[in-house]
Amino acid sequence: MSSHVINYDLDPSKRVPLVAGNNDFKSVTDIICAPVEQPAPSWWWIATAASGSVLLLLLSMLGYLFWEGIGIWGLNNPVAWGFDIVNLVFWVGIGHAGTLISAILFLFRQKWRTSINRFSEAMTLFAVICALIFPAVHTGRPWVDYFLLPIPNSMAIWPNFRSPLLWDLFAFTTYFTVSLLFWYVGLIPDLATLRDRAKTKTRKVVYGLFALGWRGANRHWQNYEKAYMILAALAAPLVLSVHSIVSFDFATSQLPGWHTTIFPPYFVAGAVFSGFAMVISLMVIARELFGMKDLVTMYHLECMNKVIxxxxxxxxxxxxxxxxxxxxxxxxxxxxxxxxxxxxxxAWAYWIMISCNVISPQFFWFKKLRTSIPVMFIISIFVNIGMWFERFVIVMTLHRDFLPSSWGYFRPTWVDLSTLVGSFGLFFTLFLLFLKFLPMVAMAEVKGVMPAANPHLGHHGEGH
Amino acid sequence: MRKKHSFGVVCEFQSAAILMKAATGLRDAGFTKFETYSPFPVHGMDDAMGLKHSKLGWIVLCGGITGLSGALLLQWWTSAVDYKLTISGKPFFSYQAFVPVSFECMVLFSAFCAVFGMLALNGLPKLYHPVFKYSRYHNATSHTFLISIDKNDPLYKEQETALLLQQLGGENLEVVED
Structure with a gap:
């Protein structure tokens, strides 16, 4: 094949193949099911033990917080918002790439999404779980979180629906629920595959229950594809709305530096940017360790780098x-x-942000760099650091308000830092469990974009 | 109930293209109670089988309208009727501020309807089905394709139907009893 392929050729057989190597349907099933069916490799146990310990750090920090209250954080006056909201926006932003890949690229018929969408949707779910922790505990009194819900409570008072902080609650819970549903719907046919390949009774029962009796009948597929399309069409505006609403937390305030109309689109772009970087960081490692290079090819990685x-x-x-x-x-x-x-x-935080977010992705203008695994891995890490600092810089706008006598400076305490580190433990623990127990690539979808899936194959001259 | 579960003949096909031709053949022969099984959705199969469009869109539309109007109603009742809060002198029913929550509820209800509506239309969850008794069924969620013809089809005659399926490219034919 020549190095220059016109990828928008009307004849799909002339485009870059989405599944490399000499794979047929059976070998695709085998490759994807292998990590789920074989005993976990030793690195998996080591990684899970390591991230599990970091998760314990998170849990102990939360326990300390509930016991002691938010005085253990570095918050002060005027910086009344600190790491809690920085981490919230950071994690929920990470999630956005998953929905973008699964929904928006689906609506645009970008078939390269099929081998990375399951993986990134999982990332979305786990990132949103990490994000939700912070608003849930940010008062240090999670037992009164029910005040947020529109339920008649003992004070006969309703939540204020004109507050963006309440909009957040609806945006996050909807986002999490819809992402979970979308992910699960995508998983049903693959769970049926695992059920039918199961060798032990336990696997057969567990995967069988979650597959709900899926049998791959065309009458199933017909409604299934419709549901998938509708979910994509719902998730696409949803993902744009979620980070827009997050940005309203800032933009509807009266504070200089926050009160700007550019915030919603700027936040959404930043979210997609950080999310794709996280997909690259994780995918580069996972495809190597699980031997999925035929399914997640350099073409896929390059596409993602272009989005970055x-x-x-x-x-x-x-x-x-x-x-x-x-x-x-x-x-x-x-x-x-x-x-x-x-x-x-x-200024130190601002310039970290600028160098990581503005300068580092510019290396991707060069094909040589955006198709180099080490380069893309390093840049993706930089982007994640940069995007965390972006939110930090925005929140720290608080430290100098209108009156110089009330200026202050926020220093995170060890609890702040440990909670941030601990949230990564939660994220990676969930991710490692996903890699072990569920197919990390959407089998049915990948098969659907293979040339052999085209029922008109071999009918020359029919034109399609 | 007995009738519903009695099953028919099942056979295997090696590619999506043969499956498609076979389904078209069955449709043209006048069969209606047959089903194709594939590891992924085969495009054009709805027409090949002569199926009508899915009704799911209408279910989701109802869900979306319910979510949207329910959320608006909730916000109007709580903010403008039941407990009026004066916030920066804004109107109690300030519909602009109610857009985000109404939108989110619309999406949430629609998504629930899309997923549970899809499952309901498919008759799932249903952990048992006679087609699972076909001895080579386990490959059909991985790399092979199946067609089953129900005994209750008016055109079903065991010998002739089996022969027809074999002519259409079906292999490993089995009569599956419930």
Whole structure:
């Protein structure tokens, strides 16, 4: 094959193959089922033990928090929002790539999504679980979280539906639920495959129960495909709404540096940017360890790197535009907020953000770099660091408000840092369990994009 | 009930293309109570089998309308009727501020209807089905394709139907009893 393939050729057989190597349906099933059916490799036990210990760190930090209250965090006046909201926005942003891949790329008929969508949807779910922890505990009193729900309580008071913090509750719970449903619907046919391949009674029963008796009948597939399409069509605006609503937490306030109309699109682009970077970080390792290089090919990785480049450039543009508008508005408080971000006490965080988010993705303009595994891995890590710092920089706008006498500086305590590190433990523990017990690539979907799946194959001249 | 579970003849096909041709052949021969099984959705099979469109869209539409109106009603009742809170002098029923929650509830209800509606239309969960008794069924969720013809089909005659399936490319034919 020549190195230059026109990938939008009307004849699908001339495009870059989505499944490499000499694979047929059976070998695809075998490759994908192997990690689930074979005994876990020793690295899996080591990794799970390690991330499990980090998860224990999270649990003990939460226990300490519930016992002691939020005084153990570095919050102060004026910085009343700290790591809790930074981590919330960071994790929920990570999740967005999964929904983008599963929903928006599906609607755009981007068939390369099939081998990475299961993986990234799992990432979405686990990232949203990590994110949800922070708003649930950020008052230090999780037992009064039910105040958020519109249920008649003893004070006869209702939640304030005009508050973006309440919108968040609805956005997150809807997002989590819809992502879970979407993921599960995608899993049903694959669980049926695992059920039918099961060698032991336990596996047969467990996978059989979760497969709900799926039998691959065309009358099933007909409704299934319709449901999948509708879920994609629902999830696409949903994912845009979720990070827009997250940005409303900031944008509907009166604070210079937060009160801007650019926030929703800028947050969504940033979310997709960080999420794709996380998919790259995880996928580069997983495809290596599980021998999935025929299914997740360099073409897939390159596509994702192009998305990182595009969204990274949007994020860079947004940073520039924020500065421009701050100056162009002629509002001195607005201008001060931005000059203070770049040159004030938190300049170190600002420049980490700029170098990780604006500069590092620009290397992906070069094909050689965006098709190099070590380069993309390093850049994806940088992007994740940068996107965490973006949220930190935005939240730290609080530290200098209108009155210099009330200026302050936020320093995270060891509890803040341990909770952040611990949330990674939760994320990776869930992810490792997923890799072991569920098929990490959507089998039915990958088979559907293989040339042999085309029922018109071999009918030359019929044209399709 | 007995009648519902009595089953018919099942056979295997080696590719999606042969399956498609066989389904078209059965449709043209006048069979209606037959089913094809494949490890992934085969495009064009609905037409080949002569199936009508899925009704799922209408179910989801009802769910979406319920979610949207329910959320608006809830917000109106709680904010403008039951316990009025004055917030920055804004109107009690400020529909602009109610857009996010209404939208999210619409999506949530629609998604529930899409998933549970799909399962209901498919008659799932249903952990037992006679086709599972076909000795080579376990390959049909991995790499082979099946056709089953129900005994209750008016055109079903065991010998002739079996012969027809074999002519259409079916292999490993078995008569499956419930």
């Amino acid at each position: 480049l595009a969204t990274g450039s949007i994020v860079g543009y947004a940073y520039g535009m924020e500065f421009f508008v701050a100056w162009y508005s002629g509002n001195e408080y607005e201008a001060f907020a931005f000059i203070n971000r770049a040159f004030g006490p938190y």
